[in-house]
Amino acid sequence: MSQAGKSRIVSSAHLVAEEAAETSELEYGLCVATNAFNRWIVRCMTAAGTPDLGTLDIMVLHTVNHRERPKKLADICFTLNIEDTHTVNYALKKLLKLDLIEGERQGKERFYRTSEQGEAACRRYREVRGSCLIETLTALGTVDTKEIGDAARVLRALSGLYDQAARAATSL
Numbered sequence: 001m002s003q004a005g006k007s008r009i010v011s012s013a014h015l016v017a018e019e020a021a022e023t024s025e026l027e028y029g030l031c032v033a034t035n036a037f038n039r040w041i042v043r044c045m046t047a048a049g050t051p052d053l054g055t056l057d058i059m060v061l062h063t064v065n066h067r068e069r070p071k072k073l074a075d076i077c078f079t080l081n082i083e084d085t086h087t088v089n090y091a092l093k094k095l096l097k098l099d100l101i102e103g104e105r106q107g108k109e110r111f112y113r114t115s116e117q118g119e120a121a122c123r124r125y126r127e128v129r130g131s132c133l134i135e136t137l138t139a140l141g142t143v144d145t146k147e148i149g150d151a152a153r154v155l156r157a158l159s160g161l162y163d164q165a166a167r168a169a170t171s172l
Contacts, residue, residue, distance in 0.1 A: 026158075044132065048124035050100070056082075058125075060091040061114070064101050065122045070111035081159060 016024045038055040045051075045058050053061070063076050071079075077088050092112060095101040100118035103110050114122065137143060 040133075044128050045121070045125055047128045047132070048121060050098075050121045050124070053094075053098075054091075056087060057091045057094055060088060061095055061100055061118060062122060062125075064092075064095070064112050065114040065118060068113075070104065070113040072109045072111050076112070081163070 041058050042053065042055060045053050059080055060076060063079050064071055073085055073089060077085050082088055092101065096103055099115055100121060101112050102115050103112050
């Protein structure tokens with residue numbers, strides 16, 4: 001392996017390619033950031049008074065609450081870029097049991113919306129997020145909001161590239 005591969009912070013040095021060593025650094029950063037983000041949203045929701053939810057449960061709740069419109073399973077999966085509908089369906093059942101969302105049949109489809117309790121949980125989450133994350137981010141002044149927006153755009157673009165690569169790998 002070259003010196004460039006050895007000096008990089010990567011999770012799997014054996015995957016470092018000379019022509020795209022930065023990709024290995026990015027993937028390691030994504031893994032670490034994903035784990036930190038997942039831990040954060042679970043603890044934020046717990047601090048907001050709704051414990052015992054997993055990462056996917058919380059993401060599904062926020063997705064259902066988004067724009068205050070009922071959503072069907074396929075739309076939730078599409079929005080979160082999740083192939084396995086069973087995991088999302090399980091999260092929906094858990095949220096229904098906790099009275100955080102409500103379900104209603106419309107023809108063959110079942111649509112979900114947040115209950116009053118679910119809306120309140122999302123509001124409290126937002127308050128905790130504001131005091132623990134946003135205020136600190138603002139107070140530090142070390143991260144430019146434009147940089148955060150740029151990073152969000154890059155992550156969305158990368159999700160498309162990784163989706164395309166996954167499709168290509170499936171055909172091998």
